[in-house]
Amino acid sequence: MTQTDPSATVSAMDWDNLRVFLAAVHAGNYSAAAKRLRIDRTTVGRKLDRLERQLGVRLFEQGAEGYHPTAAGRRALEIADAMERLTEGLAGELRDEASQPMDRLRIAVAAELETELMPDIAAFAAAADRPVQVSIQSTADPAESVVQRKSDIGLCLTDHRPDHLRGRRIGTLRQAPYASRAYLARHGDGRPAAAYDWVRCSGWSRLPAMRRWDAALGDDVGVAALVDSWPALRRAVELDVGVAYLWTFIADRLPHLAAVAPVEDSLGADLWILVRDDVPMDRPTRAFMEDMTTRLDRLICPESAPTPP
Known part of the structure; x- marks a missing residue:
């Protein structure tokens, strides 16, 4: 039988067969592996035979003290161990992400500015410390959208700050x-x-x-x-x-x-970032306020904008 490198045929392997191989090596025999996996001993033997056929090599050999992995078996064991660690690591990452719900932020933007400010809004979302889903409403009156609680924050064109809102004036657009x-x-x-x-x-x-x-x-x-x-x-x-x-x-x-x-x-029209004055800013809203103030300063008044940290 021609010996081949198991790493060259990993893509053809059934992961379940490889999992049984790992259990057999770590447990020391088929019976102990079957008990650990909660399957019968015959199933363990069948899956290991199938794995050897897939790889085209013998994975075990008999010695004075019983069966031991061959050189090919030891190589397969290295690969299987690495795959198991990666699988467990992926599962852990996904559990961590699932335990931290994605931030959501509703943004109302003056329709006269939406296409021009979109790159900066997208840059904020991409650079956020944790994933944030932004919903963008293009509207003739973003301040009204914030007042009516249809949006969390507004990028508004207004000559004065409307009642019931608070925020920052970025500058005058000419x-x-x-x-x-x-x-x-x-x-x-x-x-x-x-x-x-x-x-x-x-x-x-x-x-x-x-x-x-x-x-x-x-x-x-x-x-x-x-x-x-x-x-x-x-x-x-x-x-x-x-x-x-x-x-x-x-x-x-x-x-x-x-x-x-x-x-x-x-x-001229003043550009403001505004939120309701009776609603505490949550973490994504506060982060957007800080980030966009810097970005819009650079966009509108590049000569006077502070150097970002």
Whole structure:
């Protein structure tokens, strides 16, 4: 019979047969192994015969003091011991995880910011000390969602902190009119902003920031397109459709866009992280508050943000 390395055929082995082999070696004989495994001695012998056929080697040999593992049997024993330790370790890890329920955090985000803040929210979840499941609600009024207990924490655009909420003001987000450089190359760079065609907010949009931006435009400006969401607004500008007000902290980082007029200070909006003032913050909410304050400081005011530890 050709001898083969048992490690090369582990994938073909039945783990139950290998478990019986381990018990037989540790117990010293078939009868003791059968008692330890609570099966009959015949079943032990049958499983060991099947294992030897699978491996193509003899695992036991008879000596002066009874049966002992062969060289191949000792190698199989090493592998089986390692597999048993890994199996027990995996079971222990899974039990530990099951004993610590996953944290859950409901986050309401101003719809004008959701796509821009998503990378930082995802980074928070990935870096959390223990697993956290985040549920994200994109809404025109995240503060109201927190007040109504539909969300645990809100990333809100508001000029003042609403009643019944507490939290931190991150900073003021600014707007300016932008166009793609390709659009400006076609239509002439350096013209007054009102001379271009604009991507405007459609009348059915419920987003307060976009409605404010649109109200700043005169009725006589040309209209290239109407949209009702921030992603559509940004994408229309990037696709050379026309000019639109965009967040400066985003547009200034995009080399294919250029401002066509200075920042409009009157259109600024404060970004807050807010929770209910009558609900103690739990561990995931507090961790999100601390982590996102640092991340958003770096995103919105990179020159003044503290260096992370």
